[in-house]
Amino acid sequence: MSTGTPLTLPPELRARLRTLRLRPRLASGASGIGQHASRSRGAGLEFAQYRAYEPGDELRQIDWKLYARSDRFFVRESERESPITVWLLLDATASASQADRAVPQRTRLDHMRGLAACLVELALQQGDRFGLLAINGDGLQLVPAGNGARQRDRVHLQLHALQASGGWPAADRLRPLWERVRPGDLLLAIGDGFDEAGIVLLEHLASARREVMLLQVLTADER
Incomplete structure (x- = not known):
């Protein structure tokens, strides 16, 4: 999976994902039949x-x-x-452009895109709604929550276009995030986890009854 082509998952990876499930601890949805x-x-x-x-x-x-x-x-x-609503929150600030000596041709953001695409596939096969929130120096980029294959395509297009840049934006520029992510939603944050402002945001979301999980993506040197 590279930045030069649209996001695709290899068939063998897609087959392995069929054996996995997203199982939130606090699920409380009541809008239909799901997992x-x-x-x-x-x-x-x-x-x-x-x-x-x-x-x-x-x-x-x-x-x-x-x-x-x-x-x-x-x-x-x-x-x-x-079903629940799954949100993917990507930290696409400048540190996401860091290359990994273990795989020099890929940046942290490339790995984050791949992980996000896998999570989208899991949400899709479970019948869940899913959306994308990406944060970089330009502020917040948003794909509103939806479901189905067309929604997957919309998220993939945004992931493909995403560029790593800048630092963590001021809190007022992230206000739309609070308007979209509802209590009871599952938010999967993907990034290096080193930005203190980002950790504070996740703590505030968790204390406001959003289920939050941080998926930390590290380079070989950081590990």
Whole structure:
């Protein structure tokens, strides 16, 4: 995968990705059927618990075998399997242009693009929504969250065009990030993790009920 051609994943890598899953710890979506257990209860796929019958409950939810044993009505509750929104946050400041002596023809940003493309593929195969946030000296570049193959193409095009430059922008230039990334969303930050302002941003997002994971991409010398 190089900066000179559009992003593509080798067939053998794509096949390996089919065996992997993104499993957020705090998933709480309730907008459809997906790969993630939601905290919301109701008629779903994964049994969660019994509770006493209440007026308005559907009769098909009553466990009649349990009624035969207890002479009381109980309803089976399940956890809904719901898609989430996955955001990829790339630190494309100047340090992302650093080459790796282990693979001299590739920069940190090249490796970050490849990792981001793999994560997009995982989100796509799980039916999740996904979007891209890229930060460099020009501020914030955004691909709003969506789903499907066309959304993957949009993210790939932005990744392909992304250039490493400048330093971490002022906080007010990142305000659109807070407007897009909602509580309960999964944010996967990809970068070297050395910028203090970037770490502070991730801490603030995590404390505001966004699930945050930092994927640190280091050169051979840094490792």
